[in-house]
Amino acid sequence: MKMRDYFSSKVFCILFVVASSIVFALPMLYYGPLIDGHDTHEHLNYVKYFSEQFWAGNLYPRWLMGMNHGLGSPTFFVFPPLPAYVCVLLEPVAHFVHFDAFNFAAFLALAISGITAFLWLRTFVDGKIATICAVVYMVMPYHLAIDFYRRCALPECWALAWMPLVLYYTDGIIKGKRRSEIGLAFAFALMIISHLISVAMFFAIPIILAIAFSVEGKRVSTALRVVAAMGAGAGLVSFYLISALANAKSIPASRIIVVFKWSENLISLGKGLIAHAGADRFMQLVSWTVLSMIIVTLVCGFGLWKWGVRDARFMTLFWMVMACGGSVFFMSRASAPIWRHAHKLAQAIQFPWRFNVILCLGAVWLLASFLSNLSRIPRVPTIVSLFMLILVFGAWLLSYGSVWHRYKVDVWRPPHDDRHLVSTSDGWFDAWLPEGTIQSSTLAAADGPKATFKEGDGSARTIVWAPRNLELEVNSSSGGWVMVNQFYYPTWQGKLQGMQGRLEVRPAMPEGLLEVRVPAGLQQVRLQIPTSWEERFGQWLSVAFLSVCLLTAFRKEHENASLQNA
Numbered sequence: 001m002k003m004r005d006y007f008s009s010k011v012f013c014i015l016f017v018v019a020s021s022i023v024f025a026l027p028m029l030y031y032g033p034l035i036d037g038h039d040t041h042e043h044l045n046y047v048k049y050f051s052e053q054f055w056a057g058n059l060y061p062r063w064l065m066g067m068n069h070g071l072g073s074p075t076f077f078v079f080p081p082l083p084a085y086v087c088v089l090l091e092p093v094a095h096f097v098h099f100d101a102f103n104f105a106a107f108l109a110l111a112i113s114g115i116t117a118f119l120w121l122r123t124f125v126d127g128k129i130a131t132i133c134a135v136v137y138m139v140m141p142y143h144l145a146i147d148f149y150r151r152c153a154l155p156e157c158w159a160l161a162w163m164p165l166v167l168y169y170t171d172g173i174i175k176g177k178r179r180s181e182i183g184l185a186f187a188f189a190l191m192i193i194s195h196l197i198s199v200a201m202f203f204a205i206p207i208i209l210a211i212a213f214s215v216e217g218k219r220v221s222t223a224l225r226v227v228a229a230m231g232a233g234a235g236l237v238s239f240y241l242i243s244a245l246a247n248a249k250s251i252p253a254s255r256i257i258v259v260f261k262w263s264e265n266l267i268s269l270g271k272g273l274i275a276h277a278g279a280d281r282f283m284q285l286v287s288w289t290v291l292s293m294i295i296v297t298l299v300c301g302f303g304l305w306k307w308g309v310r311d312a313r314f315m316t317l318f319w320m321v322m323a324c325g326g327s328v329f330f331m332s333r334a335s336a337p338i339w340r341h342a343h344k345l346a347q348a349i350q351f352p353w354r355f356n357v358i359l360c361l362g363a364v365w366l367l368a369s370f371l372s373n374l375s376r377i378p379r380v381p382t383i384v385s386l387f388m389l390i391l392v393f394g395a396w397l398l399s400y401g402s403v404w405h406r407y408k409v410d411v412w413r414p415p416h417d418d419r420h421l422v423s424t425s426d427g428w429f430d431a432w433l434p435e436g437t438i439q440s441s442t443l444a445a446a447d448g449p450k451a452t453f454k455e456g457d458g459s460a461r462t463i464v465w466a467p468r469n470l471e472l473e474v475n476s477s478s479g480g481w482v483m484v485n486q487f488y489y490p491t492w493q494g495k496l497q498g499m500q501g502r503l504e505v506r507p508a509m510p511e512g513l514l515e516v517r518v519p520a521g522l523q524q525v526r527l528q529i530p531t532s533w534e535e536r537f538g539q540w541l542s543v544a545f546l547s548v549c550l551l552t553a554f555r556k557e558h559e560n561a562s563l564q565n566a
Helices: 003-008 010-024 026-031 040-055 082-097 101-121 127-139 142-150 154-174 180-192 196-202 204-213 219-236 238-247 254-259 282-307 310-331 333-341 343-349 352-372 379-408 439-446 533-565
Strands: 451-453 459-466 469-476 480-487 493-496 505-508 513-518 521-528
Touching: 010 026, 010 101, 010 127, 026 101, 026 142, 026 379, 040 082, 040 101, 082 101, 082 154, 101 127, 101 142, 101 154, 101 352, 127 142, 127 352, 127 379, 142 154, 142 282, 142 352, 142 379, 154 180, 154 196, 154 204, 154 219, 154 352, 180 196, 180 219, 180 533, 196 343, 196 352, 204 219, 204 310, 219 238, 219 533, 238 533, 254 343, 282 310, 282 352, 282 379, 310 333, 310 352, 333 343, 343 352, 439 480, 451 459, 451 469, 469 480, 480 521, 513 521
Parallel strands: none
Antiparallel strands: 451 480, 459 469, 469 521, 480 513, 493 521, 505 513
16 A cells, blocks of 8 residues: 555544544543543542442442442432443453553543544545544534533533444435444444433434435435434333433432523623633633634535535535524523423423534534535635634634643532532432432431431341342331431332331431331341333343344345355
8 A cells, every 4th residue: 555545544544533532632541530520520439339339240230329428329220321331341451451441431432532523524525634524523622621621521422422423324324325224223322321411412413314315205214214223222222221211200300400500501602701600610611612613613604605516505504504503592592482491301401501512513514514625615715714713723722721721720629518418429419319308417327327216216237238139137116117328219119028018118307318117026128129120121122122233234244245146
């Protein structure tokens, strides 16, 4: 291979993207996540306790027993597990090679986002432009400075990695490429177990693309193939998804919305750019980020509309107006009436500025298409456009430089209000904590024995103390309520060993802990969160869909081999 061909090859392009991702991730790889990152302690704790139970033989820990001062957490009944699994599975290698599994897992999310962006962009532009734009995708301020560093929002970073892959396989289905349905199914499955909120914002885009840009006469069939592949992806991760949907009623996002109001998370493109309320000026940073993305969208969109290929105008209009324009609308104050009245939407998305993930996709598509059409644009508009884009990209690189500076002033500032007394940075704590809990009472109870009679005389000792499975020996003359040092969750069940029927359980108030009513005498009590039918059904459904996908892939491979031999 000639040197020139090598530098144009797909392998070199991907290596360049990976090398760029290493540069961008250097602070994370060297120092670890920012101590004062919004979700840093949350994800560190999730990984720590998830790992402990995983390596103890619990292959899918849904109840994290060590969280919240050892009082437990049901968060992983609804929280997507892929980010934790990546960290956990890297730990043996990390221990042997002496690197930090958490830091490297975060780096992988960034590097994979660049690789998948390259693969997607390569479907409609040449390798060099796809490489440049994949690097730009990684350095976009919302992706790198905000999500990756400032927020340490690893689930959303993984969603940013899988969305281009979903679009890559969607393009394959539109073009009739073999095995694209299987690829889309697995890519969409990975996205679901990374960040469901991003799925809610993104899932319509592949379907719209299939309907709008398929060959005339095949639009319905192509759209159905995309929908079927995405449905198969949901089926592949039913082991998580069905249980998560079933538990959503016990861990309602609406209770988080009360704490984090949507009205305080809308961008401002006016005076808020100069002065914005809030100690860390986060919304001001997000607003400037969106403004820079609007400039890229307008510059590239206008150039494509006026001088680009006429047949591509509809696609340009889609990404410019529907993806980018729609995202900016939902993040701005113009959308306030929608957020105010569409309560389900507010609960699903939580923070309007999350639509930046769609804006990143739309902007990078417009940029790649614009650069590929430069030869069609007159000289003066080209110079002006490139000058504006270079200024924006320079500002984005400065935002990466500010990350290095932030590490110098990075200091953990623990919350000072009583709402955080017990929570060891459990992001969904406010959603499932029993209402009426007084956390000072919870802490006082946690310092006592693991099980105790709340009233009257009696003794209680623990025999088994394992996630979702507790066994107690209690002895009292009159029976009564025994409080156990695990948080109450509606799916806890209690029964006497060797006896039929269930014991009554309820939240002990104001502690918010599990309480079980036991009869008089010496008794052995078992408290469990049993494996629900949703968990079992989801597991079997995942196995069924995996078998179907593998058999389909094998059959198509066999057909290809037969055609080649014919």
